[in-house]
Amino acid sequence: MLELQNLSKHFGGVRAVDGLSLRIDPGQIFGLIGPNGSGKSTTVNLITGLLQATHGSIRLAGEEITRLPTHARLSTGIARTFQNIRLFGQLTVWQNLWVAENSKAQRQHTGFMPRWLGGERGARVRITRALEFSGLADKADELASNLAFGEQRRLELARAMAAEPKVLLLDEPAAGMNPEEIGALDDRIRHIRDSGITVLLIEHHMELIMAIADRIAVLNFGQKIAEGTPAEVQAHPAVREAYLGTAEH
Amino acid sequence: MDFYLGLLQIMGVHTLLGLSAYVVLQTGQITLAQAGFMAIGAYAAAMLTVLAGWPLVVALVAGALVAGLMACLVGFPALRVHGLMLVVATIAFTEIVRLFFFNFDYQIARGSLQVGPLGGEGFRQIRYFPENGWTTMHVAVFIWIVVALVMAALWWMDRSRAGVVLRAVGEDEIAAQSCGINLTAVKVSAMTAGGAIAGLAGGIYAHYTTHIEQTNFTILVATFAIAYPILGGLSSVFGTLAAVVFIQGFLVEGLRFLGDWRNLLFGALIVLVMNVRPSGLLDARTTAMLRRLLGRKEG
Numbered sequence: 001m002l003e004l005q006n007l008s009k010h011f012g013g014v015r016a017v018d019g020l021s022l023r024i025d026p027g028q029i030f031g032l033i034g035p036n037g038s039g040k041s042t043t044v045n046l047i048t049g050l051l052q053a054t055h056g057s058i059r060l061a062g063e064e065i066t067r068l069p070t071h072a073r074l075s076t077g078i079a080r081t082f083q084n085i086r087l088f089g090q091l092t093v094w095q096n097l098w099v100a101e102n103s104k105a106q107r108q109h110t111g112f113m114p115r116w117l118g119g120e121r122g123a124r125v126r127i128t129r130a131l132e133f134s135g136l137a138d139k140a141d142e143l144a145s146n147l148a149f150g151e152q153r154r155l156e157l158a159r160a161m162a163a164e165p166k167v168l169l170l171d172e173p174a175a176g177m178n179p180e181e182i183g184a185l186d187d188r189i190r191h192i193r194d195s196g197i198t199v200l201l202i203e204h205h206m207e208l209i210m211a212i213a214d215r216i217a218v219l220n221f222g223q224k225i226a227e228g229t230p231a232e233v234q235a236h237p238a239v240r241e242a243y244l245g246t247a248e249h
Numbered sequence: 250m251d252f253y254l255g256l257l258q259i260m261g262v263h264t265l266l267g268l269s270a271y272v273v274l275q276t277g278q279i280t281l282a283q284a285g286f287m288a289i290g291a292y293a294a295a296m297l298t299v300l301a302g303w304p305l306v307v308a309l310v311a312g313a314l315v316a317g318l319m320a321c322l323v324g325f326p327a328l329r330v331h332g333l334m335l336v337v338a339t340i341a342f343t344e345i346v347r348l349f350f351f352n353f354d355y356q357i358a359r360g361s362l363q364v365g366p367l368g369g370e371g372f373r374q375i376r377y378f379p380e381n382g383w384t385t386m387h388v389a390v391f392i393w394i395v396v397a398l399v400m401a402a403l404w405w406m407d408r409s410r411a412g413v414v415l416r417a418v419g420e421d422e423i424a425a426q427s428c429g430i431n432l433t434a435v436k437v438s439a440m441t442a443g444g445a446i447a448g449l450a451g452g453i454y455a456h457y458t459t460h461i462e463q464t465n466f467t468i469l470v471a472t473f474a475i476a477y478p479i480l481g482g483l484s485s486v487f488g489t490l491a492a493v494v495f496i497q498g499f500l501v502e503g504l505r506f507l508g509d510w511r512n513l514l515f516g517a518l519i520v521l522v523m524n525v526r527p528s529g530l531l532d533a534r535t536t537a538m539l540r541r542l543l544g545r546k547e548g
Contacts, residue, residue: 048427074429086424088417090484090533098410099417102429123410141541143533163429 001026001198002047002078002167007056009042009222016042018222019056024167024215029189029199031213031230033206035242039222040202041083044171047200048080049073061166074102077166081156081173083202089145093136093155096144097127100162126162133188134158150181157188167198174205182208210234218242254385258457260497261392265450266470267477267489268399273443274478275412276436277419279332282323282339283447283474285346288466290316290448291455292350292366295375298456299364300357305377305456309395312452313445320444324437343471350463371462375455388457395453399446403486415439416483447474476515480522482529484536491530 002024009017017039024030034040045051047058049070057066060076068076079100088096101123131137134154139147144155153173160168170189174182182205189212193199203209209216210230217227218239226236233239266283273280294312297303303311327338356365366372378388406412418425418435426432455461477496481488496515504511526532531539 050423050426069431070426071429071431074427080427082424082427086421086427088420088424090420090528091413091416092537095413095417098413099425099430100428101410141537143537159428 001028001061002200003059004043004047005057005059007043007046007058008054009039009046009051010054015222017046020219020222020224022217022224022227024198024200026198027193027196028214029193029201029212031209031216032200032202032219033204033209033216033233034219038219038242040219041171042222043219044080044169044200044202047073047169048078071102074163074165078169079160079163079165079167080169081153081160081171083171083175085152085156087144087152087156087159089143091144092141093131093144093147094127094140096155096159097130097162098123100159101126102163130158130162133161149176150178153177153181153185154188161192161197165197167200168192169200169202171202172204173201174203174208186212251385254389256498256502257389258385258392260493261389261396262450262454262457263473263477263497264396264490264493265399265446265453266474267481267493268403268486269443269446269450270474271443271478271483271486271489272403272415272439272446274475275415275419275483276439277422278328278436278439279336279475280327280339280440280443281336281468281471281475282320282327282342283443284466284468284471285339285343286316286320286444286447287451287454287470287474288343288346288350288463289319289451291451291461291466292353292372293448294452295372295455295461296355296365298377299372299375300355305381309449309452313449316448316451317441317445320447321437321441323444324440325433328433328436328440340468340471343466343468347463347466350466369463371460372455373460375459375461377456379459392453392457395449399449400486400490407484407486419483476519478529480519480529482526482531482535484529484533485531488529488531 004020004022007017007020008015020039020043032040032043042051046053049068053066057064059065060078063076065073065076088099091099131140134157136151136155136158139151144152147155157173174185177185186208189199189201201209201213213230215228216230216233218225218233218236220242225238225242226233228236266287269286270280270283290312293315294308297308297311298305323342327335327342330338350366351369353366354368356363356367362374364374414430414435417428418430418432422432477492478489480496481490481492500511500515500518504514507514522529
């Protein structure tokens with residue numbers, strides 16, 4: 001579904017991502033882990049186009065998207081959430097989702113009809129469903145900045161889903177959540193995968209990623225040091241070294 | 250009576266000017282180019298009625314289109330710069346336009362009179378209203394019909410997805426891009442719409458004053474244009490209207506006995522509002538509350 005080939009991003013002399021190749025199969029939850037500064041967020045920014053790759057290519061369902069501008073990548077089917085939540089705080093919950101209705105099919109009937117005139121019936125149905133899925137149905141007319149932290153995370157996830165993506169990139173979605181909220185997130189991500197969306201999950205929270213990822217790649221200093229199932233990765237010596245350090249230094 | 254009608258006319262033009270900046274400010278761009286677009290609209294519309302003998306409404310629309318087209322052309326390079334640099338670039342634009350009209354002569358003979366713009370002398374004899382027997386009352390009513398139409402259009406847009414997209418860009422460009430929004434298209438569209446509205450304001454202004462010159466379109470005018478929506482808030486067109494009524498009606502006219510000290514009050518008012526209500530009089534929170542009070546659930 002999503003294929004990175006020899007992807008690199010250099011900032012001057014710093015190789016934030018260095019020759020990274022990944023193949024993410026459709027319908028998987030693919031985990032990307034690594035210590036701080038290992039290039040995880042840079043990888044997400046390369047895939048979404050906020051950064052331009054120095055070398056290498058990115059393909060989505062066989063289609064080359066390496067040079068597409070960010071906004072155009074959404075309509076090819078890539079949506080994301082941010083590590084430090086980026087909602088439109090002065091817009092309502094409903095409006096945040098409305099903005100994101102931007103896939104190719106949706107764009108044909110978006111435009112200048114006010115919500116209360118019955119314009120965009122399709123949007124209304126989709127947004128109502130998304131709000132129910134996220135447990136935000138009673139907050140539709142609340143300003144996004146008034147939501148509690150956990151609700152903001154759920155809204156951001158719903159916003160990413162609003163464009164009906166093929167691949168969903170989640171950049172540390174559990175950051176700042178309590179165990180109960182993480183449990184609910186866990187279910188939500190599985191549910192998203194089961195609806196046929198490929199998930200690339202970047203996470204610090206080991207338990208979450210080990211529990212739900214189908215496959216994991218480990219980054220260190222911008223390079224992939226291991227890839228495999230959660231059990232394989234956990235047993236991999238290079239991973240232990242990257243995370244725990246070794247005695248023989 | 251004529252004094253109040255005259256004040257109404259001024260308020261009408263300034264409301265249009267404020268609304269022209271309102272659209273652009275919604276996308277988070279601070280622009281001081283509105284005076285330049287106003288000048289373009291003013292000169293274009295006046296030349297069309299005086300020199301080419303076009304009917305007023307057609308000339309006003311044409312003036313707005315010319316200003317809008319200019320805004321679209323200027324929008325592409327200008328919106329590549331952000332924040333303060335955009336302010337500087339748009340100041341430069343307003344100055345270029347002003348200096349262009351300072352040097353612009355295009356006069357033709359009309360009977361014993363020479364009519365048309367004449368550089369620093371300005372453009373005199375824009376006599377469409379008196380020649381066609383419009384009274385001050387007619388003119389005031391006409392201006393407010395135009396204002397009402399523009400306000401209605403923007404009010405409608407604020408409730409549509411298009412308006413929501415403008416504000417999303419103003420809030421967070423990175424998030425907006427990641428939601429599939431083409432920033433350049435949105436910003437240039439807003440600039441174009443704003444330029445057209447400013448051009449419309451200019452065309453009307455030229456005809457009710459009957460005499461325009463380059464000093465009518467200085468940076469000060471551009472400052473007023475952005476001051477109205479900033480003071481009034483960017484969530485509702487009525488905020489801009491309220492700010493115009495307050496500033497033009499109360500600060501400028503009501504306190505006329507204070508002479509030039511009023512300008513000081515204007516500055517103080519901006520500082521005060523920025524401290525007390527940083528997102529303007531009618532901010533998102535207030536409009537959401539008003540809407541709940543009115544029992545409506547709008548987008």
